[in-house]
Amino acid sequence: MLTKEQLLEPLARLRGNAAIVTTMGVARPWGKYSSSELDFASADSAMGHAADLALGIALAQPWRKVICLNGDGSMLMTLGTLATIIGSGAANLILFVVQNGTYEITGNQPVPAAGKLDFCQLALGAGFSRVYGFEAAAEFEKTLPELLSGDGPVFAAVLIEPGSEGPISRSEREESFYLKESLAEWAHRMRRALAADDCRGSTR
Amino acid sequence: MIQARSVLQELKKQHISHIIGLPDNSSAGFFQLASRDEDVKSIFVTREGEAFAIAAGLWLGGKRPVILIQNTGLLESGDGLRGTALRMRVPLVCLITYRGYHKRGHDRVTPPFEARVLDRADLDSAALVTEPTLQAWGVPYYLLHDEGGLAVIPEAFSRAGRCSQPVAVLITDSLG
Numbered sequence: 001m002l003t004k005e006q007l008l009e010p011l012a013r014l015r016g017n018a019a020i021v022t023t024m025g026v027a028r029p030w031g032k033y034s035s036s037e038l039d040f041a042s043a044d045s046a047m048g049h050a051a052d053l054a055l056g057i058a059l060a061q062p063w064r065k066v067i068c069l070n071g072d073g074s075m076l077m078t079l080g081t082l083a084t085i086i087g088s089g090a091a092n093l094i095l096f097v098v099q100n101g102t103y104e105i106t107g108n109q110p111v112p113a114a115g116k117l118d119f120c121q122l123a124l125g126a127g128f129s130r131v132y133g134f135e136a137a138a139e140f141e142k143t144l145p146e147l148l149s150g151d152g153p154v155f156a157a158v159l160i161e162p163g164s165e166g167p168i169s170r171s172e173r174e175e176s177f178y179l180k181e182s183l184a185e186w187a188h189r190m191r192r193a194l195a196a197d198d199c200r201g202s203t204r
Numbered sequence: 205m206i207q208a209r210s211v212l213q214e215l216k217k218q219h220i221s222h223i224i225g226l227p228d229n230s231s232a233g234f235f236q237l238a239s240r241d242e243d244v245k246s247i248f249v250t251r252e253g254e255a256f257a258i259a260a261g262l263w264l265g266g267k268r269p270v271i272l273i274q275n276t277g278l279l280e281s282g283d284g285l286r287g288t289a290l291r292m293r294v295p296l297v298c299l300i301t302y303r304g305y306h307k308r309g310h311d312r313v314t315p316p317f318e319a320r321v322l323d324r325a326d327l328d329s330a331a332l333v334t335e336p337t338l339q340a341w342g343v344p345y346y347l348l349h350d351e352g353g354l355a356v357i358p359e360a361f362s363r364a365g366r367c368s369q370p371v372a373v374l375i376t377d378s379l380g
Contacts, residue, residue, distance in 0.1 A: 047283055049257035056257065059245075060263075078251070183291045187293070191265075198266065
């Protein structure tokens with residue numbers, strides 16, 4: 001089982017110019033490792049739709065990697081998205097399911113079928129051809145460069161320790177850069193950043 | 205019947221990039237046509253709520269998507285619409301086929317409804333709550349009844365852009 005730090009720190013180091021979509025229990029911690037305008041917290045927004053939003057970005061900018069750090073509770077809310085991703089043909093989406101087995105934001109109540117459900121099998125069944133499962137930090141860090149390279153879509157389930165993050169407030173009180181503005185303000189800022197980064201052409 | 209080809213042409217005049225949705229009986233012909241179009245990409249979802257988040261992501265990435273779903277799917281999409289397109293202030297046009305338009309009983313019942321009204325055989329429960337729901341969510345909408353009314357499509361795009369928010373076009377006849 002990984003800590004959030006063991007998941008997020010290597011990812012922040014190796015992301016390059018990927019767009020990152022976080023949600024729920026990792027939305028606030030991600031801000032400790034990144035202050036990029038290419039980050040989006042799908043939190044305090046639409047429940048369970050982080051992977052859908054990430055898919056949209058991936059389809060809009062197919063030359064850019066888009067990494068979604070989804071929760072297991074969030075993934076269960078929209079399992080059909082696995083089929084939508086495959087049907088869309090997006091090859092640049094990397095979908096992590098950060099699997100702590102609980103609804104962390106509301107106090108760690110167990111998600112349905114916690115400990116029994118195999119997310120990797122679900123992804124394989126939906127048609128993902130590159131599927132990874134991680135239970136240890138060393139294995140994760142060793143495999144991450146390979147995981148982030150090549151064509152996808154890629155699915156990775158990562159077992160992490162339950163945490164104690166509370167709800168996101170989106171205000172100046174939040175330490176994370178991308179949580180200080182309203183959802184609309186940040187969305188418009190990120191859109192400009194994605195366009196500017198696109199114009200630089202560094203990722204094609 | 206409204207010609208699917210006419211609607212697609214109007215959408216292409218607005219330089220749309222993607223059509224996201226889930227076919228119903230009224231829109232199946234439109235999706236068949238659109239999915240063969242080389243200028244517009246079609247994305248099929250498993251549930252309509254996905255469509256709003258995908259559209260928001262496409263817009264973040266600089267694209268110009270539209271959504272095409274049935275009004276029943278709109279009702280399913282509540283949190284997806286609220287939490288993405290509305291709160292992110294995405295200028296998004298949503299085409300919504302209006303199941304039961306002629307059974308909405310507007311001349312016999314007016315909101316707020318009693319719950320038992322939704323079970324009346326002479327009314328369509330989805331149609332009854334479609335417009336009140338859009339009003340409650342703060343989504344402006346236009347009604348498209350026939351080919352003569354296609355001008356509401358550019359109007360919807362103009363309003364969505366001007367106000368930076370979702371705008372709906374309710375289609376009351378089949379797209380064939």
